[in-house]
Amino acid sequence: MKRTNTFTVRPLSDNGEQLLRDLLDASAALWNEVNYLRLMRYNDKDGFKGDVWDADTGTLEGKYKDVLGASTAQQVIRKNSEAWRGFFRLKEQFHDESNTSVTEHPEPPGFRGNEVDGRQLKTVIRNTSYTVEWGDRSRLEILVGSELKDRYDHIGRLRLEIAGVPNWPDYEKQGRLDLWYDETDSTFRASQPVTVSDNARATPLAEEKAALDIGANNLIACTTTTGEQYLYEGRNLFDRFRETTREIARLQSKLEDDRYSSERIRRLYRKRTRRRDHAQEALCRDLMDRLYDKGVSMVYIGGLIDVLETHWSVETNAKTYNFWAFKKFTERLVCTAEEYGISVEVRSEAWTSQECPQCGSTDRTTRHQDTLTCPCGFEGHADLTASETFLERNTSEPVRPMARPVRFEWDDHDWSESPRSHESPKEQRTDPSTVHCDGNVASGESA
Numbered sequence: 001m002k003r004t005n006t007f008t009v010r011p012l013s014d015n016g017e018q019l020l021r022d023l024l025d026a027s028a029a030l031w032n033e034v035n036y037l038r039l040m041r042y043n044d045k046d047g048f049k050g051d052v053w054d055a056d057t058g059t060l061e062g063k064y065k066d067v068l069g070a071s072t073a074q075q076v077i078r079k080n081s082e083a084w085r086g087f088f089r090l091k092e093q094f095h096d097e098s099n100t101s102v103t104e105h106p107e108p109p110g111f112r113g114n115e116v117d118g119r120q121l122k123t124v125i126r127n128t129s130y131t132v133e134w135g136d137r138s139r140l141e142i143l144v145g146s147e148l149k150d151r152y153d154h155i156g157r158l159r160l161e162i163a164g165v166p167n168w169p170d171y172e173k174q175g176r177l178d179l180w181y182d183e184t185d186s187t188f189r190a191s192q193p194v195t196v197s198d199n200a201r202a203t204p205l206a207e208e209k210a211a212l213d214i215g216a217n218n219l220i221a222c223t224t225t226t227g228e229q230y231l232y233e234g235r236n237l238f239d240r241f242r243e244t245t246r247e248i249a250r251l252q253s254k255l256e257d258d259r260y261s262s263e264r265i266r267r268l269y270r271k272r273t274r275r276r277d278h279a280q281e282a283l284c285r286d287l288m289d290r291l292y293d294k295g296v297s298m299v300y301i302g303g304l305i306d307v308l309e310t311h312w313s314v315e316t317n318a319k320t321y322n323f324w325a326f327k328k329f330t331e332r333l334v335c336t337a338e339e340y341g342i343s344v345e346v347r348s349e350a351w352t353s354q355e356c357p358q359c360g361s362t363d364r365t366t367r368h369q370d371t372l373t374c375p376c377g378f379e380g381h382a383d384l385t386a387s388e389t390f391l392e393r394n395t396s397e398p399v400r401p402m403a404r405p406v407r408f409e410w411d412d413h414d415w416s417e418s419p420r421s422h423e424s425p426k427e428q429r430t431d432p433s434t435v436h437c438d439g440n441v442a443s444g445e446s447a
Contacts, residue, residue, distance in 0.1 A: 003339075137161070220232040245272065
């Protein structure tokens with residue numbers, strides 16, 4: 001199985017921190033120079049004619065190898081090549097009329113800042129050019145070039161302290177290491193892809209099933225065949241996402257005509273994405289822990305394409321695509337579920353949010369806030385009802401009577417049970433603090 005260890009690293013001295021910063025800065029500078037040569041050829045500007053692959057990357061590798069080390073210089077250039085190949089794939093899909101997965105014209109790979117506004121400090125280390133030791137005093141050692149060693153009177157590899165415990169310390173093979181400086185938290189971070197044995201996968205305790213309704217305000221509504229229901233609320237998360245997006249739009253409006261971004265804007269994009277990804281990762285882990293304990297072996301996820309095309313609002317679509325990043329979340333959910341031996345299937349959930357579970361009507365029901373009502377007398381939580389209906393559609397097994405749902409809120413670190421966890425839909429409607437009126441969603445990077 002392919003997995004990733006993500007962790008924080010700390011230089012052991014001020015001297016080591018400056019060395020590391022220079023290494024990351026030189027990597028960003030190399031990326032920018034390679035990208036510039038290719039972009040000029042792509043745009044056929046300033047006398048740069050020919051294919052993007054004609055760029056003289058060999059000369060640039062020689063220019064930076066004494067700072068980065070030859071292997072790291074090669075990896076930076078190789079990663080830029082991968083970014084360009086990805087761009088060309090997306091461009092081909094965009095122009096393919098039979099392919100509807102890419103709806104906006106892709107942009108060529110971007111630059112990593114500049115000396116004036118500051119570069120994005122980031123590098124990539126070949127799998128043979130670093131070592132990791134896990135234990136009571138975990139550490140990372142990376143290769144650096146001879147010029148940096150002489151500049152800082154350093155001998156051997158640069159040693160960094162690792163903070164935290166990895167998810168996958170016992171791996172069979174390590175991939176190339178991504179290392180960067182997180183300006184939001186003023187922290188150096190690393191991402192290590194690893195290959196682990198299939199024996200590391202857990203075995204479900206039973207053969208129960210669960211269905212997930214992925215929403216805009218309530219991120220996940222889950223129903224299991226054991227009768228449990230879980231609701232992960234997302235309004236506070238989205239409000240913070242929207243505030244950051246508005247600030248990005250304000251800063252963009254003040255840029256000079258010939259500028260499209262700034263380091264501050266890029267920092268806000270990264271901060272917004274990091275917050276969302278952190279909440280997603282924690283949600284996947286928390287949910288799968290609970291489902292595994294209940295013996296769930298299969299999870300059904302609703303495919304949003306048919307739903308969005310039939311009855312979701314433009315604002316909800318923007319929430320789902322820009323904020324929640326449905327495809328990326330699904331991939332993360334599948335990856336986490338695999339650790340627990342839980343299978344995931346994506347199936348159509350069209351009309352589950354409108355279907356009355358008592359009479360089956362879809363055209364007479366009314367949704368207000370989180371409540372679904374029907375003239376037949378039914379009243380219940382819309383998203384939880386949708387997940388229950390979705391589960392019944394995809395399993396022949398009877399769904400047990402529902403227990404009181406458990407609600408969770410995000411506190412920037414964990415998903416904890418909400419003080420309103422066991423309120424009924426009627427109680428929610430009479431509580432002014434639960435009434436939420438959404439404004440327009442500003443678009444932006446949805447990494």
